[in-house]
Amino acid sequence: MTVSNDLMELKEDKILEKYAAAEALISGFDHTPRIAAKREPDVVRERSPGLGTRRRFRSTTPGLVTRSTARPEGVQLAERVLESDDDALTTPLQASVLRALRRSLSVAQVMSDQYGEQTGLSDLKRANLAGTLDASQKDRFQQLLSASALISLHVFANMMDFLLSGIAADTEESEIQCGEVEEILLDNDQLALHGALWELDQEIASASIDTDAQLVSLIMSYCEQLMEKVTLRAEGVELLQSFSDARYRVEADNFEITGFTPAARARSTTLAMAFKRPEEVVGNHIAKYQAMKLAKMLMAYDFDRKLNPFAELGGFIFTFMGDGKPGTGKTTLIQMMAGLINDYCANAGYVFRYQNLSTDSIDSYQGKSAQNAKSFIRNVTDPNVIGFGTIDDIDQLAGKRGDRQSSAGQLEITAVLMESFAGANTVVRGNCTFGMFSNYPENVDDALRQRAGARFLVDGPQTREDYIDILYLLMGKNHSIPVGDHDLFEAQVIQKAVAASYESHARPKEDALIKVFERVSGGIGDLDTIAKIGAYLKAIQEADERFTGRAIKNITDAVKVRAMDFELPDEWMENPDLFLLKNYETKKNMIADLAQPITVDMVIQEINRYADSEFRYADKSDEVAIDNAVRDMQRMEEAKRRYMEQSRT
Known part of the structure; x- marks a missing residue:
């Protein structure tokens, strides 16, 4: 990692090393929800006769086997994205979404590793795996794991929203919102990403998506809400100070990480007003x-x-x-x-x-x-x-x-x-x-x-x-x-x-x-x-x-x-x-x-x-x-007068 001005650059080779793990997550994994409930799809989509029902997310990493080992009921986000419309071929927008997912997951994992090296979490993880973690360090170990999970979730959602905002700028506007984000797990960074991807998969499955633009809009809505929830969880967590105070940059994407501040790609609003001089x-x-x-x-x-x-x-x-x-x-x-x-x-x-x-x-x-x-x-x-x-x-x-x-x-x-x-x-x-x-x-x-x-x-x-x-x-x-x-x-x-x-x-x-x-x-x-x-x-x-x-x-x-x-x-x-x-x-x-x-x-x-x-x-x-008090008093006096008249009759 190099320092440029006050920005620390996340090395591209470190990000590329995470591609294999990111692609494995996108292709398929098992997850049992702990907080959120499984959603039922609004519409069951049927393809035209003769068209294949599954499309494969192909890896660009040589030697990586992309066959999903997940059970049919597991999380297969790549397949879910590709099924968002009835086109037998992968559309450019779908490919862009999958590439954004891979990129965002990779950067989130690199940022988590960087935080682990800065805070000593990496050493504690190795000690825990070796069974030599001291009992006095267990509380700090769990707190650091939770902090790392918050960082992973926010960086993933932040970069995903940033990358998709560039795509959304070139497509027709589509207003589709996700439901309440609930599956926020803070046991560790890997489980946190599992929960987020599972819930995103559920959102796509349960929404009535007819176009790629709606898919992009839904994912951005999910990312924005996830960032908001994570930011609230991060408030007052002292162990996150080193992350909040630093600024990082992913040069190839022109993407900056400034603590828990969203970095959505800047877009102007079209003003339909009569300006005055x-x-x-x-x-x-x-x-x-x-x-x-x-x-x-x-x-x-x-x-x-x-x-x-x-x-x-x-x-x-x-x-x-x-x-x-x-x-x-x-x-x-x-x-x-x-x-x-x-x-x-x-x-x-x-x-x-x-x-x-x-x-x-x-x-x-x-x-x-x-x-x-x-x-x-x-x-x-x-x-x-x-x-x-x-x-x-x-x-x-x-x-x-x-x-x-x-x-x-x-x-x-x-x-x-x-x-x-x-x-x-x-x-x-x-x-x-x-x-x-x-x-x-x-x-x-x-x-x-x-x-x-x-x-x-x-x-x-x-x-x-x-x-x-x-x-x-x-x-x-x-x-x-x-x-x-x-x-x-x-x-x-x-x-x-x-x-x-x-x-x-x-x-x-x-x-x-x-x-x-x-x-x-x-x-x-x-x-x-x-x-x-x-x-x-x-x-x-x-x-x-x-x-x-x-x-x-x-x-x-x-x-x-x-x-x-x-x-x-x-x-x-x-x-x-x-x-x-x-x-x-x-x-x-x-x-x-x-x-x-x-x-x-x-x-x-x-x-x-x-x-x-x-x-x-x-x-x-x-x-x-x-004036309001006077009116209340006048109404009460009138009510008493009418009550007395009714009582006498």
Whole structure:
């Protein structure tokens, strides 16, 4: 194994040595299920008269005998794959699936061996076979075997999904999902692979597969679910640290192993939306400015290091909340930002993936809503793409805990989003961002709302100039009405408008927060030191107990964004050689040179911006709760009145 940069290469000759064992597994073996139940096929396929019913998987390894020694009821995955349609000959897709199976199994076994050498598991295996394993080592031996099994399963599923994603990109789309993955055995790596292949064989046998594309889709669905289950099992297992912290590469396949992170081959999504240019967004100055900056920030992501310099230096926005009244421009903002990222990625040759989590993701089946939300998160956070995920009308999609109107599916989505946006295992690489949008943010769960690191107030056109500009823009060209005494779009000059918007937050806007600000500043004077600013934050917390440490983190993150209050030059986006294609350290130094120092004004403005939004949400939330309580009381009084009337009669 050689080291290249921070990637360790898995030797090709070691992989080829495992081909014979992998082919034996694909050809046939016996397995008695221990967790999952055997599935009954939906359809019994019959071949045309005169056609053979069995096709042989032929080895490319000289001297290997491929005759299956398994019993007829054993696992014969190669035969199962070849029977997925009625063609008497092996199709190119079937051959590709079998080659991917062999390759993935071989790499999984090499990775397991590598882990065994690093941790001493190989020595313990030899001692166990010789009967000389010390009793004091048995617990560690079993723990290492389980860890090795988890690695084998994940690497197998990860590479299989990666290889098949390249095949799927060239075939027609097919949506076919596997059932629940259950046969996850952790006794050792070999038994783990037996269980996985047995269950995959069962899935193919029980599914109604009519085309090769459906076969590929089913196997990918199985691999994705297997990876998800294995990753959950691996959480908190200390013996897996050496595997999780290292990065490996299979050069011939351009495949990287980065712990338990999926490495699916990057595929862009086809966007069917009408993009908006920045000049078509009127008003919403701060939201527009930050969206434009964020689009360029994403482009600083380094695909070799799998990290964005902005995520390391500070100032990267991983999640943001856009709220405003209906018709103020939230959809336009999404169209503008998606259009900018799409154009930048097309120019740089990067893969861009946009996805929206809609109300269609809410499912009546238990666990399915969570699965849909996890799939959404996984697709957007794929480290091989630039991702933009949106959750429009999040107040309808994610349930508010304690609200009797929230369905089980909505609460499942809330739990997934909370864990994904600021959970123990959340990793911010800087390749993607998530925007949550709502007309009624007060109906969003408090803890989920506070996971929005930035707040974009989408308040639409505000001034006389804004309304003239938007009228002119929407009227189009088919008229001869004069503009009159007005400089078109002068008010939309972004730097001028943003500066004015930021300065307006030198004082808070919400009545409850104004009282806190005036009381604190009146008592201790100008908020010009860390101690005085801290006193102001404590006073805000006393006024609203929901203003917690997470709020302070969001504010400091916003301040760091202000320190990076510059747009990467347009020419850096237009000519990739100037910035985008440079190495990580060079990009990091170029960005650091543009940063500006943090000032007291920045801190006060960001505290007021964030606190204003929280007080605004809290006031609306409290009013909604009071209105609901009043309606409940009124209904109860009416019920009592009717009950008394019926009792008297």
